[in-house]
Amino acid sequence: MNESDLDRLYQSAGEQDRTRPGELVRQAILDEASRIASRADQQRSGAAVRGAGVAPRGARVSIASRTFRWRASSLRLRWRIAVPVAAAVLAVLVLQPQLRSRLPQHARRTPEPFPADARMQQSGSRSESRGEPRTELRSDSSDALTAAPPAAAPAAPARRSAAPPAGASDLARASKRARSADLAAPSADLRERANAQSNIAIGSAGAAAARAPKEHSEVPVGAQTLARYVGTYELMPGLSIAITRDGDRLFSQVTDQPRSEIYPESETSFFSKAFDEQITFVTDARGVATVMILHQGGRSITGKRIE
Amino acid sequence: MPPVMQRMTAVSDIELLRRFAAGQATAFEQLYRRHEVRVFRYLLRNLRSRSLAEEALQETWFAVARDAARYRPGSARFTTWLFTIAHHRMIDSLRASRGTIEWEAIEQATEHAAAIAERPSIEEPYAAVVADQQLGALLSALEKLPDEQRQAFLLQQEAELSVEDIASICGCSFETAKSRLRYARSKLRELLQDHL
Numbered sequence: 291m292n293e294s295d296l297d298r299l300y301q302s303a304g305e306q307d308r309t310r311p312g313e314l315v316r317q318a319i320l321d322e323a324s325r326i327a328s329r330a331d332q333q334r335s336g337a338a339v340r341g342a343g344v345a346p347r348g349a350r351v352s353i354a355s356r357t358f359r360w361r362a363s364s365l366r367l368r369w370r371i372a373v374p375v376a377a378a379v380l381a382v383l384v385l386q387p388q389l390r391s392r393l394p395q396h397a398r399r400t401p402e403p404f405p406a407d408a409r410m411q412q413s414g415s416r417s418e419s420r421g422e423p424r425t426e427l428r429s430d431s432s433d434a435l436t437a438a439p440p441a442a443a444p445a446a447p448a449r450r451s452a453a454p455p456a457g458a459s460d461l462a463r464a465s466k467r468a469r470s471a472d473l474a475a476p477s478a479d480l481r482e483r484a485n486a487q488s489n490i491a492i493g494s495a496g497a498a499a500a501r502a503p504k505e506h507s508e509v510p511v512g513a514q515t516l517a518r519y520v521g522t523y524e525l526m527p528g529l530s531i532a533i534t535r536d537g538d539r540l541f542s543q544v545t546d547q548p549r550s551e552i553y554p555e556s557e558t559s560f561f562s563k564a565f566d567e568q569i570t571f572v573t574d575a576r577g578v579a580t581v582m583i584l585h586q587g588g589r590s591i592t593g594k595r596i597e
Numbered sequence: 598m599p600p601v602m603q604r605m606t607a608v609s610d611i612e613l614l615r616r617f618a619a620g621q622a623t624a625f626e627q628l629y630r631r632h633e634v635r636v637f638r639y640l641l642r643n644l645r646s647r648s649l650a651e652e653a654l655q656e657t658w659f660a661v662a663r664d665a666a667r668y669r670p671g672s673a674r675f676t677t678w679l680f681t682i683a684h685h686r687m688i689d690s691l692r693a694s695r696g697t698i699e700w701e702a703i704e705q706a707t708e709h710a711a712a713i714a715e716r717p718s719i720e721e722p723y724a725a726v727v728a729d730q731q732l733g734a735l736l737s738a739l740e741k742l743p744d745e746q747r748q749a750f751l752l753q754q755e756a757e758l759s760v761e762d763i764a765s766i767c768g769c770s771f772e773t774a775k776s777r778l779r780y781a782r783s784k785l786r787e788l789l790q791d792h793l
Contacts, residue, residue, distance in 0.1 A: 296786055300754050303732040304638065311637045315651045316629075319658040323617065323625040326662045331620030 506561040506568075511554040513538045519571050523582040523593030531569075531584065531593055542569060610675035611668075618666040625665075629658060632676070635755040636683050642739055642751055643687050649694055653686040660686075673762075680756040681766045684748065691744075731792050738788035746781035749774055 516535050524530045532543045540560060543549035552560040552569055560569045567586040571579040582593045608616075608624075610631070616624035636657060641650035660682050668678060739747055745767065752763045764774035 296782060296789070297754070299731070299735065299789060299792060303735040304754075306732045307638065309638065309641060310634065311651050311654050315655055316633070319629060319655055319662075320622075320626055322659055323629070323662040324622040326665075327617060327620050327622035327625065330618065330666070334620060 506553070506555045508553045509555060511538075511557060515557060515577075516540050516554075518573065518577050519579045519582075521579065521595050522597040524596045525584065525591050525593040530596065531582065533569075533582070611670045614661075614665050614668055614675060617662070618668075625662060628661075632679060636679065639680065639683060639751050639755045640687050642736070643744070643748060644690055644694070645740070646694070649690050653683065653690045656686045657683045676756050677758060677762045677766070680752060680758065684752070684766050687748075734789055734792050738785050741788060742781050742784060745769075746777045746784070749777040750781040750785070753778060 513535070516538065519533050519540065520535050522530050522532045529545050531545075532549075534541045534543065534549065540552050540554070541549045542552050542560075542562070550562055550564050552562050554560050555568075558571045558573065560571075561567070562569075565586070567584065570583045570585070572581040572583065574580050580595050582595070584591050584593060608627070610628060613624040613628040613631075617628065633654075637650060637654050640653045640657075641647065644650045644653065657679070661679060668675075672678075673681070739750075742750065748767060749763050752758050752766060753760075756762075758766070760775050760778065761771060763778070764771045767774060767777075769777075
């Protein structure tokens with residue numbers, strides 16, 4: 291086998307891969323581009339009209355007069371930009387120390403800097419995208435989804451968070467529906483099968499720091515009660531959560547993940563201090579857990595006890 | 598029309614971007630359709646979640662549309678610029694998504710398991726099964742690569758970028774990018790031995 295065999299395999303596999311983005315995503319991108327294009331077009335035609343006002347066609351304007359007008363307008367423009375910018379800078383300088391002193395300690399941390407070359411490559415677009423409103427995707431009664439970005443402002447995509455907003459989950463559902471309608475291919479199935487295992491990740495130190503856990507109050511629960519929950523619960527084939535006990539402490543461990551302590555907030559409900567997740571155990575008549583329900587980010591999944 | 602002729606008669610990416618910046622929306626659509634699949638595959642194979650990949654794709658093209666007027670042809674090839682934006686969106690998305698369960702993956706895997714159980718395998722045409730297996734093996738092998746190596750390999754395959762461009766996008770030295778590519782290819786060859 292040689293180098294080109296691998297390239298050939300990649301290319302031929304790529305041809306088999308019928309994966310495409312959903313039609314809604316494509317439409318949202320093209321709509322946004324249309325808005326930007328029409329704005330650019332309007333600006334150009336507006337500039338042409340203003341230009342015609344300054345120097346009407348056929349009007350005789352001396353070079354000196356034209357130069358003077360250009361300088362005057364250029365100076366006005368500079369002042370129009372310079373004054374608000376200077377005011378803003380001054381306001382930031384004055385207000386920053388006061389604001390910083392009011393912030394709680396954890397909020398004062400400097401965010402992780404983005405690599406300098408990455409910032410350069412992005413041409414400043416990253417900061418702009420953060421401030422934009424998101425694309426709202428709503429489901430109507432006919433089960434069709436419509437993208438309704440605001441007319442004046444450019445649409446921005448829904449961003450995933452610990453508790454996904456309705457729009458984000460709708461987008462996922464919409465993508466799924468679009469895919470099943472026009473993009474269903476056996477290759478997609480295989481891809482998902484190959485990916486399913488590694489797709490599941492619960493928790494990391496960085497993520498834990500970024501997501502502030504909800505307020506929970508810990509209650510004392512006896513070691514005997516804790517022992518009833520010890521076991522392995524299968525969330526899906528290949529993904530399970532092992533519950534272990536160490537004295538009067540209970541731990542949860544997802545497949546291939548480090549274990550994490552969970553704390554009781556009732557006889558059957560536990561929470562994690564490291565992650566935004568709760569676990570509820572469902573017990574049988576003898577009080578032994580048969581099922582667990584994992585709650586994370588507003589979603590729940592049930593795991594049946596297998597060991 | 599043969600591909601070579603198509604390429605010769607096609608309007609260049611830069612020209613399409615220029616036309617879009619001048620207010621021609623159809624030029625953007627043409628540009629988007631030309632690169633849609635490759636960018637999406639790059640994002641999907643790195644993020645391993647369809648919804649995250651679609652989100653990153655959307656953000657990437659929004660940025661392209663917004664900054665089209667600022668793009669200077671001399672600074673970088675359009676493909677390099679496009680994949681640079683896509684790469685940074687992908688990294689952002691990876692950082693943001695770590696620490697959460699991929700609910701979509703769970704749901705899809707469950708649906709997939711149900712679909713397999715219902716589908717009589719004898720009805721599958723043999724060629725399609727082989728092709729599927731090949732694609733499945735490739736995707737599975739890509740999964741096993743470390744993130745940086747996978748990113749470098751996918752940038753080379755999907756964007757047809759040079760080692761220099763890959764180094765610039767990934768923010769590493771030329772030598773590092775080169776060695777990431779070498780390791781990635783060697784590992785993939787090893788994993789895909791039966792399919793090569």
